[in-house]
Amino acid sequence: xxxxxxxxxxxxxxxxxxxxxxxxxxxxxxxxxxxxxxxxxxxxxxxxxxxxxxxxxxxxxxxxxxxxxxxxxxxxxxxxxxxxxxxxxxxxxxxxxxxxxxxxxxxxxxxxxxxxxxxxxxxxxxxxxxxxxxxxxxxxxxxxxxxxxxxxxxxxxxxxxxxxxxxxxxxxxxxxxxxxxxxxxxxxxxxxxxxxxxxxxxxxxxxxxxxxxxxxxxxxxxxxxxxxxxxxxxxxxxxxxxxxxxxxxxxxxxxxxxxxxxxxxxxxxxxxxxxxxxxxxxxxxxxxxxxxxxxxxxxxxxxxxxxxxxxxxxxxxxxxxxxxxxxxxxxxxxxxxxxxxxxxxxxxxxxxxxxxxxxxxxxxxxxxxxxxxxxxxx
Numbered sequence: 001x002x003x004x005x006x007x008x009x010x011x012x013x014x015x016x017x018x019x020x021x022x023x024x025x026x027x028x029x030x031x032x033x034x035x036x037x038x039x040x041x042x043x044x045x046x047x048x049x050x051x052x053x054x055x056x057x058x059x060x061x062x063x064x065x066x067x068x069x070x071x072x073x074x075x076x077x078x079x080x081x082x083x084x085x086x087x088x089x090x091x092x093x094x095x096x097x098x099x100x101x102x103x104x105x106x107x108x109x110x111x112x113x114x115x116x117x118x119x120x121x122x123x124x125x126x127x128x129x130x131x132x133x134x135x136x137x138x139x140x141x142x143x144x145x146x147x148x149x150x151x152x153x154x155x156x157x158x159x160x161x162x163x164x165x166x167x168x169x170x171x172x173x174x175x176x177x178x179x180x181x182x183x184x185x186x187x188x189x190x191x192x193x194x195x196x197x198x199x200x201x202x203x204x205x206x207x208x209x210x211x212x213x214x215x216x217x218x219x220x221x222x223x224x225x226x227x228x229x230x231x232x233x234x235x236x237x238x239x240x241x242x243x244x245x246x247x248x249x250x251x252x253x254x255x256x257x258x259x260x261x262x263x264x265x266x267x268x269x270x271x272x273x274x275x276x277x278x279x280x281x282x283x284x285x286x287x288x289x290x291x292x293x294x295x296x297x298x299x300x301x302x303x304x305x306x307x308x309x310x311x312x313x314x315x316x317x318x319x320x321x322x323x324x325x326x327x328x329x330x331x332x333x334x335x336x337x338x339x340x341x342x343x344x345x346x347x348x349x350x351x352x353x354x355x356x357x358x359x360x361x362x363x364x365x366x367x368x369x370x371x372x373x374x375x376x377x378x
Contacts, residue, residue, distance in 0.1 A: 136245025
């Protein structure tokens with residue numbers, strides 16, 4: 001039989017950073033973490049935030065007191081910003097660190113991951129709250145020293161070790177878990193759009209996981225918040241820290257952020273905001289759905305927005321600018337936020353329609369506007 005030559009074009013190279021090398025989760029697991037960390041190095045530099053440094057030292061006693069680990073601990077400073085990264089690279093060299101441990105919220109973990117990436121060192125992430133999936137992802141967001149979003153960095157791999165200790169998470173203010181719910185539930189509203197309905201197996205899987213994540217959070221969040229430490233509370237924590245990361249890992253850039261995170265990025269450029277990441281993202285979901293209503297006349301988006309408004313009211317997520325501490329925002333400030341959200345490199349352009357500046361500003365101030373049902377005689 002003659003050789004048959006395929007006429008199909010070769011498949012493009014497809015690279016994903018799906019998951020941490022190892023995940024350890026459970027109540028009290030941090031007490032036995034030293035042996036796992038030692039697999040990656042014996043001179044850890046622990047990176048924490050100013051506000052969580054004291055708590056971190058208490059939580060990390062089993063690691064700090066371990067005779068086989070020569071440990072140093074330092075604060076990452078003002079933010080995950082260029083100045084902090086520079087100082088930490090210096091601290092790594094001075095300590096001769098061979099592994100980085102990030103402990104804290106999203107910014108502490110992003111900083112630790114990025115320093116490890118820059119210096120080609122292994123990294124361990126230990127979240128102290130369930131506010132984001134930063135402990136899982138191969139991505140770091142970089143901000144200015146004033147907290148304004150600048151850019152993100154795709155990392156070469158996910159963390160080498162993720163330690164999720166429910167006892168540690170339970171010490172965080174409940175507000176952080178509520179914010180994490182807002183950040184995680186955005187996966188469905190953004191991934192279902194950014195995927196572009198591509199028929200690739202892993203992207204289909206990621207979008208369906210995002211739908212499952214949304215359903216779990218809608219059904220279980222209220223009960224979880226009323227029963228900290230319970231089994232249902234642990235399920236919701238798993239959703240915000242782990243499953244949200246799985247979705248980005250499986251789907252890659254095609255299943256990440258759209259308008260909700262773009263709006264978040266814009267709002268970080270407004271001085272005086274008192275909200276945290278997931279709160280701004282949750283508000284951004286409402287803006288994204290409002291845009292679909294206004295520009296496309298999408299009644300499904302209108303219904304989804306009304307469903308979320310009820311859910312937000314039930315668990316305490318922000319529904320409007322006033323809830324973010326921005327009730328006195330000026331028109332000029334609103335325009336600045338909208339312009340940042342519409343930056344040419346912004347993920348808001350993953351929407352299947354163009355967004356004029358004026359429409360985005362209008363959507364940002366009308367997230368709670370009742371749905372206008374069009375007359376059949378129109």
